[in-house]
Ligand SMILES: NC(=O)c1ccc[n+]([C@@H]2O[C@H](COP(=O)([O-])OP(=O)(O)OC[C@H]3O[C@@H](n4cnc5c(N)ncnc54)[C@H](O)[C@@H]3O)[C@@H](O)[C@H]2O)c1
Ligand SMILES: N[C@H](CO)Cc1c[nH]c[nH+]1
């Protein structure tokens with residue numbers, strides 16, 4: 335059974351903070367292993383990438399077949415049935431449109447002193463997108479990572495994907511084709527991240543690396559940060575559903591399991607204001623689990639990391655929602671109430687409003703990005719977007735008159751900091 339908490343009972347604060355403090359990370363010696371792999375790839379380049387790939391994924395790898403040819407990519411993509419092809423294209427169109435709307439505008443104005451100030455957004459030159467291999471390879475995640483880079487104007491998009499046993503995933507290849515990956519390399523793990531960051535004899539380095547992966551991939555991304563930029567490190571998925579008693583318990587149960595089925599470490603939380611309704615949802619979860627393909631994963635996640643929190647009134651939910659700062663928050667109630675409640679929520683990766691907006695729509699086709707902050711990172715971060723592939727360059731232009739207006743204060747501060755050359759570069763221009 336998932337944890338059950340009553341927000342109005344004595345001792346709630348203590349139990350709730352223990353719940354928030356639970357560690358769902360599972361890695362131990364991963365960082366040490368990854369440090370060795372990254373150093374080896376830096377030292378030996380292709381040869382190291384080939385050795386690790388042969389060991390972990392596919393013995394048939396060579397420096398010559400690491401990069402997939404256009405023919406290999408399109409042959410694999412061609413295997414995708416029409417219905418899935420259409421669904422991917424539909425999703426891509428919507429994701430691209432939403433991310434176009436996210437493009438920031440350049441800033442350029444002249445202030446009252448006559449100084450021109452501005453900011454220009456320009457894309458990174460090259461982005462590397464990590465796509466997990468095996469059964470965890472989600473074609474939707476390929477779209478969610480590559481399309482924002484494309485919209486941002488990144489010229490070279492490099493996808494890496496391990497191909498266990500040498501097998502290409504047709505849907506992943508099709509998603510790469512639709513989204514517009516310029517290069518696809520059949521490599522993964524820490525060795526792929528290191529190759530993207532530092533380059534090898536055959537792989538040119540990139541400037542930014544994004545995309546989910548297992549603990550080795552996450553540790554490698556943390557390690558190469560600084561050499562390249564990285565996106566947020568997205569951990570196991572999370573869903574928090576705030577639901578009133580007028581919902582169908584089965585709908586809510588399915589929503590809770592939609593993220594539980596990703597990973598045994600995923601987290602699903604229900605906040606309800608009616609104990610009988612909450613009990614009905616818990617029973618419905620058990621019924622749903624009976625027919626779910628991934629029942630073992632979803633069931634473990636629900637039992638070990640799930641929680642049901644009872645509140646007196648749903649108006650009491652926002653501080654609890656903010657403390658959990660979940661990746662996904664569903665507000666399952668009438669739309670006007672959902673809108674009003676959403677205004678009071680400050681920390682969430684994404685909010686889904688109303689009874690007819692299941693989180694899964696955001697995973698695939700809404701158009702918003704499904705790479706979102708987990709493990710309470712929504713307190714300080716949003717999801718992946720075009721801004722992740724852009725850098726802001728600021729612009730300053732003084733005239734002799736505006737320099738005269740700004741200069742004296744700059745001189746005073748340069749003097750206070752004991753930086754004489756700074757002061758001279760201003761005072762000489764002021765004729766002092
Ligand atoms: N948050 C998201 O949006 C999202 C989406 C998809 C997948 N994921 C996550 O991605 C992960 C996918 O994991 P995966 O393992 O199937 O694929 P992966 O591509 O992340 O990792 C495979 C690589 O791990 C490396 N590896 C495996 N065992 C190793 C060892 N003992 N030492 C060193 N390296 C080792 C190998 O290099 C291998 O190529 C899961 O954790 C899943 O939850 C998250
Ligand atoms: N919900 C996941 C991120 O938490 C993303 C995803 C991919 N496919 C289905 N779901």
Ligand SMILES: [Zn+2]
Nearest residue numbers: 571592593697
């Ligand atoms: Zn999902």
